[in-house]
Amino acid sequence: DAGVTQSPTHLIKTRGQQVTLRCSPKSGHDTVSWYQQALGQGPQFIFQYYEEEERQRGNFPDRFSGHQFPNYSSELNVNALLLGDSALYLCASSDPGGANNSPLHFGNGTRLTVT
Amino acid sequence: DAKTTQPPSMDCAEGRAANLPCNHSTISGNEYVYWYRQIHSQGPQYIIHGLKNNETNEMASLIITEDRKSSTLILPHATLRDTAVYYCIVREYGGSYIPTFGRGTSLIVHP
Numbered sequence: 001d002a003g004v005t006q007s008p009t010h011l012i013k014t015r016g017q018q019v020t021l022r023c024s025p026k027s028g029h030d031t032v033s034w035y036q037q038a039l040g041q042g043p044q045f046i047f048q049y050y051e052e053e054e055r056q057r058g059n060f061p062d063r064f065s066g067h068q069f070p071n072y073s074s075e076l077n078v079n080a081l082l083l084g085d086s087a088l089y090l091c092a093s094s095d096p097g098g099a100n101n102s103p104l105h106f107g108n109g110t111r112l113t114v115t
Numbered sequence: 116d117a118k119t120t121q122p123p124s125m126d127c128a129e130g131r132a133a134n135l136p137c138n139h140s141t142i143s144g145n146e147y148v149y150w151y152r153q154i155h156s157q158g159p160q161y162i163i164h165g166l167k168n169n170e171t172n173e174m175a176s177l178i179i180t181e182d183r184k185s186s187t188l189i190l191p192h193a194t195l196r197d198t199a200v201y202y203c204i205v206r207e208y209g210g211s212y213i214p215t216f217g218r219g220t221s222l223i224v225h226p
Binding site: 004033035040041042043044045048056058090092101102103104105106107108109 | 147149151156157158159160161164202212213214215216217218219
C-alpha cells in the first residue's frame, strides 16, 4: 500500500518563475494538506483541499494556489517565486474528510531552491 | 501560533527510556494531542495520539495528565534510529482540524 508520494523530489528555479508540485495521497485518503518547511523550522500550514475545494488556508499570499483532482491527488502552484520561497514543501493526506481523530500521513517532500 | 511548548533539545542513552514532555495548557475539551517525529530530510512521521486516556502502540506510549494540560511521549528503549525532531501538536479547529507545528524537541540518542 503506497503512502503519500510527491514529485519531483528536488527542484531548482529562478526568481520570478512559476512552479508546480504534485502529490498523490495515501490510498483511501480524501483530504490533502500542504505545508512549507524552512530550514530549522517546523512545517507551516499552507492550505487544505477536500472534495476538490480549498477548505482552509494558512497565512500565505495568493501567489500560492492549489488544486485537487477527482482522484484526490493535488497540486501546489507558486507564482512569481521569491528567494524566500526556498523550502521543503510537504504534502499530507488524511481521512475521512480530515476529521479530528484522523492522523496526517506525510510524504517526504519536494525540496525547492530559488536562485 | 502553536498551542504547545516543548524543550528545544534533549539527549538520551541508547537502550534507555526517552521521556519527551509537552505543555498544552490551553487545550480544549475536544482537542486531541498528536505526536510526530521528523528524521532529517524526511517528512514527519505519525507516532501516536490521544484525547484523555493514556495510549500505547508499537512505537511509543503517551501519558496525558488528568487536567490535560501536559503530556509525555515515552520511547521505552531508545535506539540511535530514534534520533529526530519530535513535534507535539494540538489540532486547532477552523473549519477542519489543522495541525500547527512548533519547532519541536530535537532528541539525540547517543551510544
